[in-house]
Amino acid sequence: MTSISIIGVGNMGSAIASIAVKGGAEVQLIARDAEKGAAAAVSSGATAATYGDALTGDVVVLALPYPAIAEVLATYGSQLSGKTIVDISNPVDFFTFDSLVTPADGSAAHVISRAVPGATVLKAFNTTFAATLGSGQVGGLPTTVLIVGDDTAAKAELAAVIQAGGVGAIDAGSLKRARELEAMGFLQLTLAATEKVGWASGFAVVK
């Protein structure tokens, strides 16, 4: 059985928790705000934990805005060694909404990978709006999570949980492709922010 710790109980963390529970994983949902965390845990069927508690999952989903990640990595430190870290962030410059804050030739996933060399880093969920994870569809087509990373087995394990949870998943290549996923996620955010697409719509993946 796959065990997953999800740090963050915003709309993305909550949606991912629901999918993972439905997909048969043992899910720990970690919140700073105990009340909010308890509510999200009840709603998704996950086990609630408080920020700083030991991680019970072999897979750790950072369901947090990019600026919050460095502190989380520092807090959990060596506990992250040997884990699969799933980065879902879109590292947008929210002041200008006109660029990413990560280096042009890199990605948030690479920054995390360098910060935690003992972990396997995957990028996933950053191109699927929370509402499309919740409903399982984008414009009538099945929602598909794009997963990239350098560990094929780790990608397959995550994909299996997502698929068992009722959502599509595709191995979209190596961790180098995180750069393209982040560009696509950013573009989708700009389209939603300018009302060209809805927050329950966006990009669909058609096989």
Next chain:
Amino acid sequence: MTSISIIGVGNMGSAIASIAVKGGAEVQLIARDAEKGAAAAVSSGATAATYGDALTGDVVVLALPYPAIAEVLATYGSQLSGKTIVDISNPVDFFTFDSLVTPADGSAAHVISRAVPGATVLKAFNTTFAATLGSGQVGGLPTTVLIVGDDTAAKAELAAVIQAGGVGAIDAGSLKRARELEAMGFLQLTLAATEKVGWASGFAVVK
């Protein structure tokens, strides 16, 4: 009436010519190979011309692989001043298929824009496979062309032709977003090349 010169009669040039003719534009289709050009012109309803002939369109679509563009810009030189140039390229490194050949903080569209400072450059059509332009749909959803550029009127004129031609079009932001369009086009190509999506499928845009 919008007048469009399309340089290149491959599957993208031919598909764009058909949409533009259907959309009510006056379309010149420019080929190096006169026989191939004549066939594509007949099929789309465009007027055939030979590479090097004077451009009749106010909008010039470079329907060519990225490596061919520099020579075309040199050949047409000052004729391009004052025109709207539409770049549809995906500047993929076809040896490695693992990166783009353009600078990480730039785009093919920016390279073209710097090479022809007297023209208005738009990026469009690079995220829609030719088959989805031909059929007008991706997985049952309407095909949508994403257009970026710094000239709102030029984007609106192109969008109007595309929409009149039966395909969706969205103004997806400034020319700076060409970088994200090229990342998305590259990602889509890698997914098709690895058979994760079909060449008549890929990314759909859901409003």
